[in-house]
Amino acid sequence: MNISKKPVAIVTGGSRGVGAATAKLLASKGWNVTITCTSSIEDANGVVQECEGLGVEALAISADVGDNEACVKTANETIAKWGRIDALVNNAGTTKFVFNHGDLDGLDAEDFLHIYKINVVGPFQMVRACRASLEKSDNPSIVNISSIAGIKGIGSSLAYGCSKGALNTMTMSMARNLGPIRVNAICPGFIQGEWLKNGMGDDLYNAALKNLTQNTPLNLTVTPDQVAQGIYSFIGINKVVTGETMLMDGGHHLII
DSSP, rough: OOOSSEHHHHHHHTTSSSHHHHHHHHHHOOOOEEEEESOHHHHHHHHHHHHHHTSSSSEEEOTTTHHHHHHHHHOOOOOOHHHHOOOOEEEEOOOOOOOOOOGGGGOOOHHHHHHIIIIIIIHHHHHHHHHHTTTTTSOOOEEEEEETTHHHHHSSSSSHHHHHHHHHHHHHHHHSTTTSSEEEEEEEEBSHHHHHHHHHOOHOOOOOOOOHHSSSSSSOOHHHHHHHHHHHHHIEEEEEEESSSSEESSSGGGGO
16 A cells, blocks of 8 residues: 555535535645545546646545544545545534524424534544544644534524534543544534525525624634644644634624
8 A cells, every 4th residue: 555645634514615625735834645525526537637737635425424434535545545644624514594593393302413423423433433543643633613502502503503512522522532542522513504595595684794794793703724724723823722612603602
């Protein structure tokens, strides 16, 4: 097996939004990248082409992180291609949009189980599949993409917020027990882009964007590229940090 001289990252949910931005940023820094997706392989292949245009190698895999065999396959195919894994970005996630958290009839047990399967069990399974290879790296890092929802109990639905709170707790536990692998989480606020626009609808999306831009301390909402910069800071810069959850929200969490 040939071992790549370039570091290697896996980015789940890498075909769009934050995942795609992260894959391209890592590629610009000289990383080979595997990206996964569930239903948008054409978009994923487009991201691969953009990464390869930056002088690295990239791989797209259709894989549902809720399926343990798919997680193992992702790790094994990455190792077969490059012989190493240095970073794992657990970005894949899902929700059901029920913004009124008092509407308990808007969710059922199956909604909770599905959301937890992707948002909590999926990252666990990816970490387990990649752990042995990460432990061989000189700079091993895991970044879990969480949300302000897991901090403030807000967000697209009650189930989503609960799942991100669980992911934050798992991040701390893994950091405590998987060293020298560094394990951190990013908690973005409102992220500009198609995912929220499609879930909220244009009118609600635009109203929320305007309200947050006017009322957060920094008068802004974050973009996928800005979140990607935060992710890279944990992977490539802040090498003495582990067990942290970094809020990236323009100060939204400070609003009473």
